[in-house]
Amino acid sequence: MTSTPQYVDEPGQDALADRARDHLWMHFTRHSTYEQGGHVPVIVRGEGAYIWDDQGKRYFDGLAGLFTVQAGHGRTELAEAAAKQMSELAFFPLWSYAHPTAIELAERLSFYAPGDLNRVFFTTGGGEAVESAWKLAKQYFKLTGKPMKHKVISRSVAYHGTPQGALSITGIPDAKKFFEPLVPGAHKVPNTNFYRAPEHGDDIEAFGRWAADRIAEAIEFEGPDTVAAVFIEPVQNSGGCFPPPPGYLERVREICDEYDVLLVADETICAFGRIGEIFAMSRFGVTPDIITCAKGMTSGYAPLGAMIASDRLFEPFKQGTNYFAHGYTFGGHPVSAAVALANLDLFEREGLTQHVRDNEGHFRATLEKLLDLPIVGDVRGAGYFYGIELVKDKTTKETFNEAESERLLRGFLSKALFDAGLYCRADDRGDPVIQLAPPLTIDQSHFDEIEGTLRSVLTEAQNVL
16 A cells, blocks of 8 residues: 655745746746746736736736736735635535525626626636537527527637637637647638728728628628627737727627627626726627626636626527536636625726726827837727737838747747836737736826836837847
C-alpha cells in the first residue's frame, strides 16, 4: 500500500514566476517567451482600478481584467456575499432542482432584459452561453416543425468563444485553424468597421444598411429554411470595438423577423454597464430573441454566464416530454449567483450605468487627443469600451504588414505598455489595435492617466518601425 505523497509549498514569492513557467499552462500564451528567459508577470493584488505584481509594482487595469471587473478590484462586499453563501449552501446543481440564489438572479436578469426575455439558462462563461444558444436554436426549430433550420450567421473577425460550436461561430481564422474541422453550418458576413468600410465609406448610415443587408443576402444564399440564428455583439470586440452604425441593429432585427431567424445578441463583453446599460441592446433600442452574457455579471469575482431567452422560445419546452437536453455541472453555481446579486446591488447603489453614460463622452474626448500622433488612425467604441487603431500612413489608412505588426505589437507595444504601468490589450485580430475596457468606476483623472501613458509609449513606438 502506498501513501499519498506530501506536497510542500515552496516558500517566498521570488520563485512564483519560475513555478508558473514550469507548471502553469497559460491561455492564448506564447510560452517560448518564458522558456527563453522572459519573466512571467504574476499579479497578486487589486484595489479599485489598479493591480500589483509580485514585485510590488502598480499598474492601471485598463482592461478590467478581461472586460470583466466592472466594479473594480477589492470589493469586500462581494467576497462577503460569497463567504455567506458558502456557509449556507456551497453547491447544488440545477438539474431538475433549484436553489434560492439562482431563482432570485434569474428573476432579476429577466427584469433587466428587454422585451419578453424571461427565461434564464445559466452557464459558467460566455463561450458556454453561446454554445447553449446555438443548441437552443436548433432544438427549438426541430420542435416547431422546421427541422432543417440549423445554420448560423455571424460577422468576420468576431469572437464568440472557444467551445467547438462557439468557435465555429467565431470569425477569426487563426483562432480556428488548429481545431478544424469544426461544427458545420456557420457562415460569415462583413462586420461594421466603418473606418475600413468597403462600401459607402462617406455615409455611415448607408454603410450600416449595406452591412445589414449582407445578412439577408447570406440567408437567401444558404436558404431561409436552413438558417436558424444570427449572432452579433452590440459592439463587436475583436478587430477593435466596432459600434453599430445608426439603423444597423434595427435592420438586422427586420431581416431576422422576415426570414424567421433568431437574433442572438452576444453580450459577453457589452452587458453589465460596459455600454452604459445592464444590457447593451436596451441602449440601442432593439430586442433580440436571445442574450448571451457572462464576465461583468459578477464583476469577475466568481465565474458565471447565462443565456436569456424569450418566452416564445421556451414555450415548446413546457409541453409533454420535451426538455432541453443540455446542461453544466457548475451553471448557476449558488456562490456565483450570490456574488452576482451582490454585484447588481452595488450597480444600483452606486449608479454605475449612469456613471458610464455621464462620462463616456469625456473618456472618448480624452482618447481622441491621441489622434494628433501619426501612428493613431482611429478611435472608436462606446461606453467604457474603446479601440485605438494604429496605422502606417494616416492619410491613406495603410496598415502594417505581418512582420511590422509582429514587431510593433509583440516586439514592442505589449511589453512597453505594461512596463509603463498600463495593462491593456495590443492585438491585431484584423489591423493593429489597442483596446481599453477599464473598471466602470473610473473618472477624468484616470482618463488622463491612460492618455498620458499611451501618448508616451506610442510616441516611442513610432521609432521602432
